[in-house]
Amino acid sequence: MTKGTVKVVVCGDDKVGKTSLIVTLMKDRFVPNLQDVLPPVTINRDFSSNPYSPKGTILIDTNNEDIIQLHLQLKSADVIWLVYSDHESYEKISLYWMMLFRSLGLNIPVILCKNKCDRYNNTYNMENQLNVNVDTKVEDEEFIPILMEFKEVDTCIKVSALTKYNINQVFYLCQRSITYPIVPLFDARVGQLKPLAREALERIFLLSDNDQDNYLNDEEMLALQKKCFNKSIDINELEFIKDTLLDLRSSSTPYQNPYYVEGKGITKEGFLMLNKIYAEKGRHETIWGMLREFRYTDSLSLDDTILHPKLNIPDTSSVELSPKGYRFLVDLFLKYDKDNDGGLNDEELISMFQCTPGLPKLWSQTDFPLSSVVNNRGSITLQGWLAQWSMTTFLDYSITTEYLIWFGYEGDTRLALQITKARRFRRRAGKFYRTKVTDRKVFNCLVIGKQKCGKTSLLDSFLGRIYSTLYTPTTKPRIAVNSLELKGGKQYYLILQEFNEFNETDILRDKRKLKECDVLCLTYDSSDPESFSYIIDLFKKYNKYIKSIPIVFVALKADLDKQQQRCSFQPDDFAEQLYLDHPLHVSSLWLSSLNELFIKITETALKPEECTAGFPEEMNIDDSDYMQTAVVLGSSIGFVTLLAFTLVKLFKANDHK
Template sequence: MGDEVKIVILGDRGVGKTSLILTLVTEEFCSKPPRTVNRIGITSEVSSAGLTYLVDYSEANSEEILEDADVVCLCHNVVDIESLFESVEKWLSIVRLQAYKSPPVIIVGTKSDLIGDSRNEFNSSWNEKCKALMSRYPEVASAIECSSKLNLGVLNVFVDAQKCALYPLCPVFNARSGKLTLEASRALRRIFHIADVNKDDVLDFVEIGELQRKAFNTHLGDQGYEDIRELINSSIQNGVVKQGITIEGFFALQAELCKNLKQEVVWTLLKAFGYTLKFGEVRLELGPILSLRLNPDQKKNSLSKSSLHFLRNCFSKVDAEKEGIIKSERIKKIFSGCERIPREFDLALESTTVSFVAGKPMISMNSWLARWELFMLVDCEKCLSNLILLGAVHGSLGLNHKVSVHVNKVRALSN
């Protein structure tokens, strides 16, 4: 998701591809447009996405045009609505063959000014067919109608196209199943558990407010909180409890946003916690987050004071009895936002390095910290990655701890 976006406008001859581009650029309708127009760049004054290129499809150099397309606008004359399925299937097969980025596709119904008096009948048929196409083909992200002649909906076509390129729906939501993707679910589970500061498996008003501030830099008022609860309640049962929002409710909220084509909200949340789009999937970028610094006084790799402080907080939050010792179930709660518990903290694999209370393995605060120090010595990169997965970079959202490690100077120079 870079600063430049390439939008390819394609469709059968005569559907109004070139007129669509010219109306956007000139804000006037050209009654006798050329067959095609050259590639047009729109500056950031017009495009919120940065520099956006509009490319009019031509069969003469179709492979070159489509190969690096970020999003495709598939135009179809709304008057010929009966052939919509046939047209979409034909063009999707071409896009799949020639576009290596697997770009999202927007169905654009052109010449809506020709619908006439049958508007209600058309709307019903158009919506039904487009919904069926979106369910059948996951790359079809949305559908919109417009009129270049009347300049109605033209700007919306390109705004939607930019949004699809910058915040693609498919990597986070499966329109066919109506569910979040596996990768998005894993990412959102981690975010939920990082935001759940008191570790009670519920996001209360304060925690939701902190999450809102962290991800969107805005204040969440009482009405905003009630709107979120209402949206979740309209989607599933048990998504909202007296204390706040459950993880099921949190997932339902993100899914509803995607269903309403508000996936940019979900992406903004993901990006705030280090996620990006890579190879068509939601991925956590660990590299830029890892902070290594030289400390010639240190003879070995060791966690910084801020990281140790973060780890003490993790332990204390699940030590409800404040006894300074926790069971394996509490260890699992600490790592609940991760796919699995690191082997170094799986008490079921050990028999001599843990204490037993009532026959159950337990570890103390000192043992917890010592394991992390040993983890750092044995596998520095894996240790830091797990710290980040726990939320060390974000701390308790408001604390903003920074993961760091002291590195022996000689070793650092040799690398």
């Protein structure tokens, strides 16, 4: 994103040439006999030619006589251009100017500039005498103590207003200190990349290592260059990079190069070393070119507006993955399934999530990967992987957009999502009900029932797990998500959520949870005579909440002896009173009954009007039937009216005769 106008305050001792530098930059020629202080000057030139450069730069000349004004100008600066020209003004850099900046609490880059270096420009001077090459080593060494002592100093440069030597370059350095700040990247005092920079560059390495062999080969380096700088790297430069890394040795591994391996490529440590060299050589823009392409801000965090883009979601709509989102997740799965066994084992999952903050909190809370489909080795399958992300997107799409970016998704993550239409409601017999759903592929079902009635086994069966007779009480909410196919080949994702008894009462009062719910699956143990009374009690307490949501009654443990329920209504009678289907009898040992149930739940989500409590059968008909009835009735009324009108006219005609 383009930066706004930045302020560069030019300061230093009197007579070091501050004003001459500004005028020479503006007019591209040296102008003698200038006024003492210039008014602020705006320059719109951009010497870096990149979209992150500032729109404009304001150069502010300073007067050392007005200390208060000088302090105000320094406090308003984005960059300080500090100028000296001789030994006396050089001594004051450390003794006065840098101390002043710190006393004012300034934490901004300083560009240190030695002016009046006329002899370094190999052109004719004012007397038309050719300058000779001189040894600049002594003056170069002036900069080293400053750079070592003051981390605020971004870079040092020698210039000449008289010969225009490095004038454009120093202005570019001022812009670059804002556009490509060195401070977040490199600690000059210890000569190392800073931790956040290392972390970001390690992630870039992992995302660029497409074959997951822990090396960047030539092809991957060329792809990285093309992605970040939109141009191919010169083959000679690539060879120079490799030669540079080959020449380096580590004291801990003197016989093995830790940075580059012939025939394989650049290691992660080699990639970090290469960027450290870039920082030392002043090539900050190369590092930032990569960081910004991978969505990093100046603070070396991923841009929050990209991680969590705003979506305009109607109140009763849901969010699902688009085909583009599913395609990315399929490719990601295949990339990290190194053994091609159709599942991601623990090692492969760790490798995949290296470039992220770790597993989403939602996944950890729901015992991933046990919340989805795994193979016989406990590795999540592609079916389970896609189901897991379908569930995540439905429950909290911001987790999906965030992790898509962490995984290296390119472009706008909103294109990986799609928003379903808002639910439509109709009013009948004084009550509102949900109408047919046509564009949703992910449905959410809350499984409610008395403790020990078999809810956990139901969720396990949904995921294809073997039935266990061992009872494990549900102490925290559980989620199971899987895909299923209905007649006609249409695929849907079904989320089953289970709660303990203490959570269930809160859930049934939670308007947000109920709004996200497509179907209520009310379960009881058909072999326990005290089980169904729990459902009746829920209706008494939460009748107004429950009756607005489609309901499926389920009698679990149907393989055991059926018991008469000790309550005011038997399950079949209670369902009939609500004009709902009788309970489905299901057992975790009967595969066909389980399939019937999961299909029934999905079909109920698609046609909620057929399973909403409180509508008599004659009122619970399809909208198309109403339309046909209305058309027939309208036609009949019209015909009768026309017939009556014709008969009246005939009678009147006969009277006239």
